[in-house]
Amino acid sequence: MDFDQAHHLWLDTHRKRRSGERKDRLERGHGHGEQLFLRNVWWPLRGNLDHLHPEYEIADWRGRPYFADFAWLTEAVKLIIEVKGFGPHVRDMDRTMYSRELNREVFLQAMGYRVVSLAYDDVEQQPEICIMLLRMLLSRFEVSGQQADLPKLALKSTLLQAVQLGRPIRPKDVEAQLGVNHRTAVRYLQQLCELGWLQARSSGESGRVRMYEVIRRDWDAFDW
Template sequence: MEFELAHEAFLKKHVEARSGERKGRLERGHREAEKLFCREVWRPLRGQFDNLHPEFEVLDWRGRSFFCDFAYLTAGVQLMIEIKGYGPHVRDMDRQSYCYELNRETFLTAMGYRVISFAYDDVAHRPELCVSLLRMVLSYFQGDGTPQHLQDAVEREALRLAYRIARPLRPIDVEQHLHVGHRTAVKTLQSLCSKSLLSPVAGPNSKHVVRYELRQLAKNGLWL
């Protein structure tokens, strides 16, 4: 019920601020998939809907309007978010539509937006994966765009290092890559473990942690 009230207030605010086709598009376009994203991905990650704009209008390179499912806009972030179902975006798409889809995303990038897309199936059935990926995207930004649990730049760089070297991290890896002391490296890795981004690994016949590996979703075999 708490989500329903918050979501209703979120939509009402944007509907009342619009008129004409922009208002009609929001009333028609914000449906089950978009609401599911709000409930299962955005609110668990951000806790509120500040700076999130549903059915956001943009002019393309021809001067024609099109609408992105969501835009997250702050002083330091310009993020476009699309929820794509397999049917309309893959199975039922002709060559011309496919070309336009790619050109549109490239155009948005040229205009300074970062564009990310989530499959509807992931939003519906694996929202925790979407939350983790979106958290990583937002971690690149400073200020309002940086989530609470990844504010420290050292943590972000350590996590990126773990993905890049594709093996469990050792404290010395973090020390050498980020030029920090042993205590800072261990503290950073332990903090990432507390946020469920890394898992500690003990040495052979030892209770002492010697490595830290990327956390894996056991039920689907995907790395977070």
């Protein structure tokens, strides 16, 4: 499958999963710069679009929705990728917008995301630089010797997701975030319960556990 075929299938899959503003944002936001990044940088680097989410919605530190250009979500890392043109992100930005952008990046880092910003000019004219830098970054999470750390990274990601959601987390939230099956998602949530970070909540007359809520917030005590 070549890039154009893979991109069409990938975009159509994400489009079918969305509705309302999230779908409209995907239609409006996934434009020339984003497609150029996929064609010039990501596809030559990875050869696929697995675990990559376009126009990924995240709540910022004010609780307001923010759409990142891309999010690459695996058990080992949560990576936010932004393609920034000089005009809208430098020349046309006032002091308030600049401050909000920096605050948002710090908040995302605090929530467990790695934030990477790439210049549109490099994506268009010097994609080999972007490929080299991203390869250096991603190699930190793909060394075979780090596989033993994946369970810890998955638990960390699940706990951070539970905090960010602002509501009880469900297994299907974890499945979508980490790309794991239902059984694995439940296992991660139950482990966090055993460690005292989450508490299971049942719903309905059946008494089945369907969601989990955060009950502990002393993050310094977590073995990150």
